[in-house]
Amino acid sequence: MKILVATEKPFAKKAVDGIRGIVEGAGYELSLLEKYTDKAQLLEAVADADALIIRSDKVTAEVIAAAKNLKIVVRAGAGYDNVDLAAATARGIVVMNTPGQNSNAVAELAIAMMIFMARNRFTPGTGSEIQGKTLGIHAYGNVGKLVGRKGRAMGMKVLAYDPFITDAAVFEADGVETVASVAELYKRSDYLSLHIPATAETKGSIGYELLMSMPKGATLVNTARKEVIDEEGLRRALAEREDLKYITDIAPANQAELDEQFGKRVFATAKKMGAETAEANINAGLAAASQIVDFFKNGTTRFQVNK
Structure with a gap:
């Protein structure tokens, strides 16, 4: 299983290290796409991903269509209006958030x-x-x-x-x-x-x-x-x-x-600052990774938002 972390605004290094530990510790592959500047980069990176972790990045119908293997998207945060739920649901892709972490x-x-x-x-x-x-x-x-x-x-x-x-x-x-x-x-x-x-x-x-x-x-x-x-x-x-x-x-x-x-x-504020603390950044990233591993290992869909 390949898990892609796609973040225009990256997680803190400590969060990325923690995500890597969770993902690779479960026997899965981690791929990073950080600070990307063009949607084409996301479309290419997601093509062979089984799971996707995002922050405020937009997962549109076009992104979902490009992700042929995608099974789950986790938005590291509470809000999930940056994900096209209808397109994900039509493909049978589970979408989760990480409530409470921010x-x-x-x-x-x-x-x-x-x-x-x-x-x-x-x-x-x-x-x-x-x-x-x-x-x-x-x-x-x-x-x-x-x-x-x-x-x-x-x-x-x-x-x-x-x-x-x-x-x-x-x-x-x-x-x-x-x-x-x-x-x-x-x-x-x-x-x-x-x-x-x-x-x-x-x-x-x-x-x-x-x-x-x-x-x-x-x-x-x-x-x-x-x-x-x-x-x-x-x-x-x-x-x-x-x-x-x-x-x-x-x-x-x-x-x-x-x-x-x-x-x-x-x-x-100049840019949305609600979750912009080191603690929230780490908590949400680790929660997203843990939820994906739990989904693949145990079929857990506790925080699914497109039921």
């Missing part, structure tokens, strides 16, 4: 973003503290849970909304108050940490009405996906509410316009 890194970034905006982006002038403020968590998955716990540790009151969690004990164990609707969550949150995936139902769902309902001085923190934001609705709300702030780890298409119009009230 969660702490993203959660720490979300808290850091709140503080960054509360303190006027670390420029002169009186800022505010996040202690005593209300933190809303939109989607209480791996990252949302950690953001909530860290917020509580910093003295914030934490609310959460997640329609897919029906057991109230999950929230109660963390000292988190559940709310009945998205509308209520936004209406009550001084800081709203967004963790919903980009799906047909969620794309463009966070916009003008929700933002306008937020308390005075509120900040929306997006470490999820840019597609869930209604960018024109965001612009309108910021224009009408001079107290609102927006900070994101995924720059919207109209970021230049937002910067020009709203100055320090908006901020986007």
Whole structure:
């Protein structure tokens, strides 16, 4: 079995060494394609691969068509919208993610973003503290849970909304108050940490009405996906509410316009930074390799996302 690691932005050396140890220790071959600059390089490399590990690299229908032996793709991270699931499923290829491996890194970034905006982006002038403020968590998955716990540790009151969690004990164990609707969550949150995936139902769902309902001085923190934001609705709300702030780890298409119009009230990282820690890099890479070995050895599909 040949396992290809294809990463435009490579894993850390320690992660690659760990992946190699797992793969070769199981008796499989490891192939590396790092810092590639053209899709043709990926198409050539994947041609004889049985398994593929990626980060934010795009596995399109064209890539899948070129990979005649491919049986499994593992995205080292939580999101997997960079993989054409329909094309993979049509070929019988299993697609997995590595949930939880990047969660702490993203959660720490979300808290850091709140503080960054509360303190006027670390420029002169009186800022505010996040202690005593209300933190809303939109989607209480791996990252949302950690953001909530860290917020509580910093003295914030934490609310959460997640329609897919029906057991109230999950929230109660963390000292988190559940709310009945998205509308209520936004209406009550001084800081709203967004963790919903980009799906047909969620794309463009966070916009003008929700933002306008937020308390005075509120900040929306997006470490999820840019597609869930209604960018024109965001612009309108910021224009009408001079107290609102927006900070994101995924720059919207109209970021230049937002910067020009709203100055320090908006901020986007230069490149998605949520998983950019040494620890997350290593954890996700090792998890991806272990899942592939477990799949080939035991048929395990625990983290399959295209069932």
